[in-house]
Amino acid sequence: MIQIKEVIKTYPARDGGSVVTALDGVTLTINRGDIFGIVGYSGAGKSTLLRLINGLEMPTKGEVIVDGKEISRLKERELRQARQKIGMIFQHFHLLWSRTVRENVAFPLEVAGLPKEQIRKRVDQLLERVGLAERADAYPSQLSGGQKQRVGIARALANEPDILLCDEATSALDPETTASILQLLKEIHREMGITLVLITHEMSVVRQICNKMAVMENGRVVETGMVSSIFSQPQQALTKQFVKELQPSIQDDDTSGEVVELPLADADKLVTLAKKHGIRFSVVSGAIAGEQDDRLRVRVDGTEEQVLAVRQVLNGGERAC
Numbered sequence: 001m002i003q004i005k006e007v008i009k010t011y012p013a014r015d016g017g018s019v020v021t022a023l024d025g026v027t028l029t030i031n032r033g034d035i036f037g038i039v040g041y042s043g044a045g046k047s048t049l050l051r052l053i054n055g056l057e058m059p060t061k062g063e064v065i066v067d068g069k070e071i072s073r074l075k076e077r078e079l080r081q082a083r084q085k086i087g088m089i090f091q092h093f094h095l096l097w098s099r100t101v102r103e104n105v106a107f108p109l110e111v112a113g114l115p116k117e118q119i120r121k122r123v124d125q126l127l128e129r130v131g132l133a134e135r136a137d138a139y140p141s142q143l144s145g146g147q148k149q150r151v152g153i154a155r156a157l158a159n160e161p162d163i164l165l166c167d168e169a170t171s172a173l174d175p176e177t178t179a180s181i182l183q184l185l186k187e188i189h190r191e192m193g194i195t196l197v198l199i200t201h202e203m204s205v206v207r208q209i210c211n212k213m214a215v216m217e218n219g220r221v222v223e224t225g226m227v228s229s230i231f232s233q234p235q236q237a238l239t240k241q242f243v244k245e246l247q248p249s250i251q252d253d254d255t256s257g258e259v260v261e262l263p264l265a266d267a268d269k270l271v272t273l274a275k276k277h278g279i280r281f282s283v284v285s286g287a288i289a290g291e292q293d294d295r296l297r298v299r300v301d302g303t304e305e306q307v308l309a310v311r312q313v314l315n316g317g318e319r320a321c
C-alpha cells in the first residue's frame with residue numbers, strides 16, 4: 001500500500017545555518033489494512049514522513065509509492081486525486097472555526113464538487129458514525145477536545161479514503177478521551193478496511209491500537225516489525241527506552257510468574273492447558289487487528305516446571321522476558 005524507498009529529505013539552510021536532513025535514508029513498507037505506528041521523539045522526522053506520504057512535500061532523493069503510484073511523478077491533477085484517497089487528522093484538529101460541525105465535515109465534499117443533496121446525506125452518515133449527530137450545528141469552540149477530534153475524523157473520512165494518517169491525533173487529549181478516540185479508529189479500521197498510519201511519541205497508543213510499528217531517530221528508522229515482537233524483544237537502545245516507559249503499568253498489579261508470548265490462534269490451547277493443570281494466567285498485552293500473525297503476551301503463574309510445560313505445549317510460545 002505504502003512503500004518508502006531510501007528516502008532522503010533535506011531542507012535548505014536558514015539564517016546561515018547548515019542544511020537540515022529531516023529524513024536520512026528511510027525505507028519502510030506499510031501493507032494494506034495495517035495499523036502502523038511510527039514512534040520517535042520530537043525532531044525524529046515523523047511529520048516529514050507523513051507529509052511525503054500525502055504528497056504535501058516531495059523527497060529530495062528516493063521514492064514514495066502509494067497504491068502503486070510514485071507520488072513525485074504524478075501530474076498535478078493525479079496528485080489531487082491521489083490525495084483525496086488519503087485522509088489526515090491532527091493533534092490540534094485544524095478545524096474551520098467559523099464553520100459549524102456539519103459545515104466542517106461538508107468542506108472536503110464541496111471541494112470535490114459533490115451535489116448538495118449528496119453532501120447532506122453523507123455528512124449525516126458521518127456524524128452519526130462518529131457519535132456527533134446531536135452536535136451538527138455547534139461550532140468547534142463549543143466542543144470538547146474529544147468531540148473536536150471526532151469532527152476531524154468525520155471530515156477525514158468524507159471522501160472515503162484508503163489511508164488515514166494520524167499526526168499525534170490523541171496527544172492533546174486526556175487518557176480516557178484518548179482511549180475512546182482509539183476505539184473509534186479501531187472500529188473504523190475494521191468497518192472500512194482502511195490503512196491507518198499513526199505518528200506518536202506515546203508507546204501506550206501504539207500498544208493499544210497498532211499491529212506494526214517503526215521507531216525513528218535522527219531521520220532514520222532504527223527498528224521496525226510487529227508490535228508484539230518489538231514490545232517483547234526490543235533490539236535498539238531507543239526502542240528499549242520507549243518500551244521501558246510502559247513497564248510500570250504492565251507490572252503494577254503482578255510481578256510474579258513469567259511472561260510468555262504466543263500466537264493469538266493458540267489462546268484456546270492455553271485456556272485448556274491452564275484448566276487441566278490449575279495454572280493461572282493473565283493477559284499482559286496483544287495487538288489484535290484480525291491478522292494471522294497477531295501475538296498475545298500472557299503472564300503465566302506457576303512453578304518453573306508448569307511454565308516450561310506451557311511453553312512446550314504452546315509450540316512457539318517464546319519466553320518474552
Ligand SMILES: Nc1ncnc2c1ncn2[C@@H]1O[C@H](COP(=O)(O)OP(=O)(O)OP(=O)(O)O)[C@@H](O)[C@H]1O
Binds near residue numbers: 012
Ligand atoms: N519546513 C522545514 N524547514 C526546515 N526544517 C524543517 C522543516 N520541517 C522539518 N524540519 C526539520 O526536520 C527535522 C524533522 O522534523 P519533523 O517535524 O519531521 O520531526 P518530528 O519527529 O515530526 O517532530 P515533531 O513531533 O516535533 O514535529 C527537524 O530537525 C525539523 O526542525
